Amino acid sequence: MRAPVKFLSVGYAAAIYTFIFLPVIVLVVFSLQSTAFPIPPFTGPSLRWYAAVLNDTRLTSALINSLIVASISSAIAVALGFLSAWGLARFVLVGSAAMRSLITLPLTVSYLIIGMGLVILFNMAGLPKSLLTAGIGHVVMNLPLCFAIIYSQMGDHQINIERAARDLGAKEWQVLLMVTMPVMWPAIFASLFLSMTFSWDEFVISFLLTRFDTTLPVEIWNLLRSGLNPKTNAVGSLVFVVSVTFAIILELILLRRRPS
Amino acid sequence: MRQREHTSTVRVLPWALVAPALLWTLLFFVLPFLAMGLLSLTPHEGSGITLSNYRQFFTNPSYYWAMINSLELTAMVTVISVLLAYPFAWILAEQVPVHWQRLALLFAVLPFWTSYVVRSYSWLLALSENGIINDALMGSGLFTHALQLANTRVATVIGFVHFFVMLLTLTIFANLKQLSPSYRKAAADLGAGPVNIFIHVILPLTLPGIMVGAFLTFVLTIGDYITPQILGGNNALVMSQLIMMQIGRRGDFPLASALALILMAVVTIAYIACARWLKIERT
Amino acid sequence: MSVALVDIKNISHNFGAVTVLTDVSLAITPGSYTVLLGPSGSGKTTLLSILGGFLVPSEGCVLIRGEDCTDVPPARRPTTTVFQDYALFPHMSVGSNVGFGLRMKGVAKPERERRARDILAIVGLAQAFDKKPHQLSGGQRQRVALARALVVEPAVLLLDEPLGALDLKLRRQMQDELKAIQKRVGTAFVHVTHDQEEAMALADHCVVMNNGRVEDEGTPERVYAQPATRFSATFMGESTLISGEVTKIKGNTTIVKTAFGSVPIVATAQEGAQVTLAIRPEHLLLIRKARSIPFGNARVTAVVFQGSFKRVLADSTSKSGPPFIAKVPVELQVAVGDLVSPCCHIEDLVMLTR
Numbered sequence: 001m002r003a004p005v006k007f008l009s010v011g012y013a014a015a016i017y018t019f020i021f022l023p024v025i026v027l028v029v030f031s032l033q034s035t036a037f038p039i040p041p042f043t044g045p046s047l048r049w050y051a052a053v054l055n056d057t058r059l060t061s062a063l064i065n066s067l068i069v070a071s072i073s074s075a076i077a078v079a080l081g082f083l084s085a086w087g088l089a090r091f092v093l094v095g096s097a098a099m100r101s102l103i104t105l106p107l108t109v110s111y112l113i114i115g116m117g118l119v120i121l122f123n124m125a126g127l128p129k130s131l132l133t134a135g136i137g138h139v140v141m142n143l144p145l146c147f148a149i150i151y152s153q154m155g156d157h158q159i160n161i162e163r164a165a166r167d168l169g170a171k172e173w174q175v176l177l178m179v180t181m182p183v184m185w186p187a188i189f190a191s192l193f194l195s196m197t198f199s200w201d202e203f204v205i206s207f208l209l210t211r212f213d214t215t216l217p218v219e220i221w222n223l224l225r226s227g228l229n230p231k232t233n234a235v236g237s238l239v240f241v242v243s244v245t246f247a248i249i250l251e252l253i254l255l256r257r258r259p260s
Numbered sequence: 261m262r263q264r265e266h267t268s269t270v271r272v273l274p275w276a277l278v279a280p281a282l283l284w285t286l287l288f289f290v291l292p293f294l295a296m297g298l299l300s301l302t303p304h305e306g307s308g309i310t311l312s313n314y315r316q317f318f319t320n321p322s323y324y325w326a327m328i329n330s331l332e333l334t335a336m337v338t339v340i341s342v343l344l345a346y347p348f349a350w351i352l353a354e355q356v357p358v359h360w361q362r363l364a365l366l367f368a369v370l371p372f373w374t375s376y377v378v379r380s381y382s383w384l385l386a387l388s389e390n391g392i393i394n395d396a397l398m399g400s401g402l403f404t405h406a407l408q409l410a411n412t413r414v415a416t417v418i419g420f421v422h423f424f425v426m427l428l429t430l431t432i433f434a435n436l437k438q439l440s441p442s443y444r445k446a447a448a449d450l451g452a453g454p455v456n457i458f459i460h461v462i463l464p465l466t467l468p469g470i471m472v473g474a475f476l477t478f479v480l481t482i483g484d485y486i487t488p489q490i491l492g493g494n495n496a497l498v499m500s501q502l503i504m505m506q507i508g509r510r511g512d513f514p515l516a517s518a519l520a521l522i523l524m525a526v527v528t529i530a531y532i533a534c535a536r537w538l539k540i541e542r543t
Numbered sequence: 544m545s546v547a548l549v550d551i552k553n554i555s556h557n558f559g560a561v562t563v564l565t566d567v568s569l570a571i572t573p574g575s576y577t578v579l580l581g582p583s584g585s586g587k588t589t590l591l592s593i594l595g596g597f598l599v600p601s602e603g604c605v606l607i608r609g610e611d612c613t614d615v616p617p618a619r620r621p622t623t624t625v626f627q628d629y630a631l632f633p634h635m636s637v638g639s640n641v642g643f644g645l646r647m648k649g650v651a652k653p654e655r656e657r658r659a660r661d662i663l664a665i666v667g668l669a670q671a672f673d674k675k676p677h678q679l680s681g682g683q684r685q686r687v688a689l690a691r692a693l694v695v696e697p698a699v700l701l702l703d704e705p706l707g708a709l710d711l712k713l714r715r716q717m718q719d720e721l722k723a724i725q726k727r728v729g730t731a732f733v734h735v736t737h738d739q740e741e742a743m744a745l746a747d748h749c750v751v752m753n754n755g756r757v758e759d760e761g762t763p764e765r766v767y768a769q770p771a772t773r774f775s776a777t778f779m780g781e782s783t784l785i786s787g788e789v790t791k792i793k794g795n796t797t798i799v800k801t802a803f804g805s806v807p808i809v810a811t812a813q814e815g816a817q818v819t820l821a822i823r824p825e826h827l828l829l830i831r832k833a834r835s836i837p838f839g840n841a842r843v844t845a846v847v848f849q850g851s852f853k854r855v856l857a858d859s860t861s862k863s864g865p866p867f868i869a870k871v872p873v874e875l876q877v878a879v880g881d882l883v884s885p886c887c888h889i890e891d892l893v894m895l896t897r
Contacts, residue, residue: 009355016348017368020426023382024371026392030385039390080281087277103281106289108531110483112500113520117292120299120513140288143281172273201375204485208507217377224381224490228388236378243373251366442630445597449617449624450644450695460643464634 024240031233038230049234059235062219066200069131069215073138074195078188080139081146086180089154090162100151104144114140115208122209129211137205142198146191153187193250197243300517313518326502327522333413333488333498334481337420338474344421345428346470352429353436365433369426376423380490383419384410387491411493419487424480428473435469436462468538475534479527499523547606548573548731549594549699554603556589563589564600564755571699571733572748576725579735580742581752582778587735588703590752594733595701596620607698618647623692624701627708629684631676637663637687638672644695662694663687666724682713686720693728702734706741718744739779743767751775758897772897773819782821783867783885784895785838789816799894802863803838810894819895824870826891829855829877835886841867843881848873857883 030038034046053059084103088096106114118137119129127133158180165179181188203217210218216239223232303310317323348368356364371379386393387409394406409415439462447457485500492498497505499519506516549571556564564586571577579587592598594605596617604613612620623644631640641659642650650658663669666686676684685705692700705721706714722745725732736742742749743763751759751766751774759766759775770776773784787801789812797812798805799820812818828835841857841864855877857867867885871877 006355009351012347013351013355016344016425019422020368020371022386023379023422024374026386027374027378027382037390038385039388040392040395080284083277084281087274091274091277093274093278099278099282102290103285106285108479108527109289109524110479110500110527112483112485112503113296113524114289114292116503116507116516116520117296118288119507120295120517121288121292123513124295136288139284143284147281203377217375220375220377220381224377228385232378232381233385236374236381239378240374244370247373440628440630442626442628443632445617445624446626446630446632447643449595449622450691451618451647452643453618456647461632465632 027233027240028237030230031237033230033233036230038228038233049230050238052231053234053238056231059216059219059223062214062216065131065213066216069135069138069206070196070199073135073199074142074192077139077142077146077195078150078192080143081191082150082181082184082188085147085151085154086176089151090159100147103147106140107144107148111141111202111204115205118205119208129209131210131213131215133209134206134215137209138195138199138202141202141205142191142195145198146195149191149194150184150187153184158183200243296517296520299514300521302514304512304514313515314522316515317519317522322497323502323519326497326499327526329496330482330498330500330523331526333416333420334478336417337424337481338477340417341421341424341428341477342470342474345425345473346432348425349429349432349436353433365430368429371422372426377486377490379423380419380487383415383422384490387415387418410491411495413492413496415491416488419491420481420484423487424477428477431469431473431476432466435466439465471534471538475530478530482523482527547571548608549733550606551590551594552604552606554590554593554600554605556586556593556598556600556602562755564593567603567752567755567757569750569757569760571731573731574729575731575748576722576746577731577733577748577750578742578746579733579750579752580737580739580746580779582737584754585752586755587752591624591701591703591733591735594699595622595624597624621698622701623695623697624703625685625688625692625705627703627705629676629688631684631687631691633676635675636672637668637674637676637679640676640687641691641694643691648695658694659690662690665693665727666690667720681708682717685709685717689721689724693724693730697730699731699733702732704735704737706736706738714741721745742779749779751779753778767823769893770821770895773821773895776819776821776893776895781824781868783824783827783865783869785820785822785865787818787820789814789818797894802861803836806836806892807889808892808894812894812896816896821893821895822887822891824854824868826887827867827869828886829857829869829871829875829883831884831886832888835888836892838867838885838887839864841883841885843877843879843883846877846879853877855883857885859885 026038029042031049032045032047033043034048035043084099087093088100093099115137118133118140122129122133161183162175162179165175170178201217202215203221206215206218207221214222216235220232220235223229223235300313301309301311303312317327352361352364352368374382385391388394389406389408389410391410393409394403397403398406443461443465444457447461452460482498483500485504488498488501489504492501500523503516503519503523506512506519547570549569551567551569551571554564554567555562563584567586567590569590579590581587589598593600596612596615599614604611606612607621617624631637632643635643638656638659641663642655645655645658660669660672663672666689668683668686668690671679671683671687676687679687685708688705702721706717709717718741721732721734734745746763749759749761749763749766750757753774759771759779763779766775766779770779770782776782776784785801785803787799787806789797790800790805791798792812792814795809795811797808797810799808799818800806801820806820808820831837838859840860842860843855843857845854845856847854847856851873852870853873853875855867855869855871857869859865859867860882869885877883
């Protein structure tokens with residue numbers, strides 16, 4: 001009974017892995033295409049499309065815009081999430097449960113609808129579309145996540161070390177700065193990382209809420225309008241490699257942290 | 261567990277901490293919703309309160325078919341993704357040697373790091389008439405001419421399933437790993453072979469996790485615009501595409517609002533059903 | 544002499560480079576209540592896992608009912624285990640949980656339910672048949688786990704620290720019930736624990752383990768009164784230990800020279816051997832009595848009130864003397880700093896060669 005199961009398992013796993021990696025392979029292989037069509041046959045490795053990407057100022061400025069929006073909106077989301085999580089976890093307030101539900105509510109709503117709501121709101125308020133409006137949308141998207149992650153880490157054991165600090169004479173802000181935040185570091189870091197990842201990759205809200213200056217996913221979308229093009233492969237591969245490298249560095253940092 | 265502090269700042273401090281997040285949510289989430297709700301009750305041209313937008317949805321076939329398409333698509337994607345992901349997660353959790361599992365899992369979700377838009381585009385490439393899949397199919401001699409795969413519902417399903425197989429593998433894997441080994445030992449001790457252990461112990465205990473994953477798949481699929489738009493072309497439009505059309509081309513925000521709220525209602529119903537099922541499971 | 548139901552022959556086991564069991568041999572007789580007693584790391588749980596079939600030993604063999612079961616998996620072995628965390632299937636009712644083993648054997652539903660109800664009645668949970676595990680208390684869950692393991696009529700029932708999660712009062716109650724159920728059902732039990740009181744209360748066959756070996760074996764009364772090793776003397780209850788050397792052997796009497804003089808003991812030993820004399824706290828007297836063996840003087844360092852007696856710790860005034868532990872009646876007036884004269888009757892001395 002063992003051998004056939006093993007055999008089937010290997011076969012099935014191989015098939016799924018192939019399915020999973022298919023688009024990545026297509027993406028990267030044809031980014032090195034030397035002719036103009038990213039379809040078989042593969043015409044030898046060439047870096048011309050990467051050069052084209054780096055020379056495309058729209059793409060490079062979109063990339064920088066993505067980074068800016070991701071960093072700032074994530075920082076805001078984490079800050080708001082942390083403060084509200086601490087407030088709701090440590091103090092008894094009227095309607096705590098309702099507030100918690102409210103803050104996590106956007107998780108259940110499709111980004112399309114969040115984006116749409118904001119378009120309508122900003123229309124009514126007369127605020128033009130820009131990276132700012134997109135950033136606001138990203139905070140709405142990421143705040144519930146940051147809150148949920150950090151709140152879940154504020155367990156009972158946390159209460160005791162904070163009590164000990166107060167007992168030894170620390171004021172409220174000192175407790176926050178010297179005890180709570182350092183211990184919550186992994187949760188803060190995780191929510192920051194996740195927010196940046198979601199914001200960086202996010203399309204719909206950015207699409208609806210930006211106009212001239214856009215983020216990278218929107219710019220890639222615009223590229224798609226012009227048909228199948230190895231340039232798109234190149235920029236996609238670049239994004240992929242950079243993201244994976246970032247993730248690997250993160251993994252190494254986390255692995256180093258683990259023994260402590 | 262919350263404690264009562266006995267300093268005088270207790271009245272102000274907690275509210276000061278929670279207020280920013282609350283205000284942001286109220287201003288940029290709740291308010292737009294209210295605005296949408298209000299807008300959905302106004303006509304495209306003119307003013308006043310009307311249910312015409314909602315009526316349009318229920319009377320115009322191309323509108324309510326979009327909902328039917330959405331539901332069909334979502335159901336297909338959810339079922340296929342769960343059926344494909346469960347055995348895969350099981351293999352990773354049970355058959356792969358323990359110290360390789362982390363790496364195997366990492367590899368299984370690596371394509372998450374390609375941008376969502378880019379991933380759909382890559383599928384478009386792979387499935388196009390001259391793409392590698394058609395190439396392989398024709399090369400193997402099974403088919404004599406290229407299949408129309410891109411710009412079809414099949415392509416959309418493939419695109420979605422690709423994403424959700426990765427996501428569900430992750431969640432089901434975690435679920436399987438946190439099952440106490442005692443259950444398996446106890447079942448084996450009482451005479452259960454591997455098949456019986458799976459049917460009577462592992463499957464029922466991972467079912468809630470699968471339900472949550474399935475619900476997540478449902479919600480994310482039904483609200484997604486990118487994959488159907490890139491891979492499905494203009495065939496069998498789904499709700500998200502329909503809504504986008506109203507915003508973009510026609511600029512009919514009232515109708516778009518109504519459609520969005522209807523979509524939200526469907527998701528809410530699914531949520532309640534899922535929550536109820538999970539509650540029943542518990543008792 | 545009953546035929547052994549379970550014969551454990553020369554079991555040794557290692558996890559990689561770490562040896563957890565060394566040459567353990569044991570026999571379990573039908574209808575007996577065996578307790579494997581030892582501290583953490585003594586190998587008792589590993590031995591139980593080997594008995595249950597969850598581990599295949601590196602060396603040695605296990606015979607159950609005369610058949611070699613060393614590498615037979617748990618499913619096909621005539622043993623069942625009650626796990627420390629009970630492992631009740633949370634999604635099944637109590638009745639289904641108990642009937643699970645029968646179901647795996649192919650027993651039909653009506654028969655399954657009948658037998659499940661019967662065994663639940665024996666453990667005192669007849670009314671819990673339709674409940675779910677999370678609706679029961681810890682003690683009740685434990686009894687369900689017991690019922691589930693017993694209903695399949697195993698040759699031996701294995702219990703892995705079953706009472707560890709219960710509070711003291713509940714534990715004492717469950718100990719009484721376990722003993723009663725075992726007598727009623729008649730199955731041989733093998734019970735692992737680190738609690739020596741539990742071992743003494745339950746066992747008719749007590750196995751003291753340490754560092755992967757069996758230190759001592761026998762009825763609790765004998766193991767307590769005549770411990771075989773220093774470890775046994777101090778793990779199973781407390782003892783005052785006095786080291787000495789055998790100077791002369793006269794027939795079946797051995798003369799042992801200690802820091803307090805020479806002591807004659809009825810026992811056999813090698814001349815010149817290093818031995819230890821052990822005295823149980825209840826046998827150590829603090830006031831000189833006629834015809835008792837004296838142990839010099841000692842200064843009291845602690846007096847601990849324990850309800851029905853007082854526990855007195857005293858340090859010997861002689862530098863090579865041991866710390867004394869004595870159990871005295873509550874009425875005895877003794878305080879920290881008092882000078883006492885520890886002694887004991889000759890028949891209360893136990894000589895340990897290991």
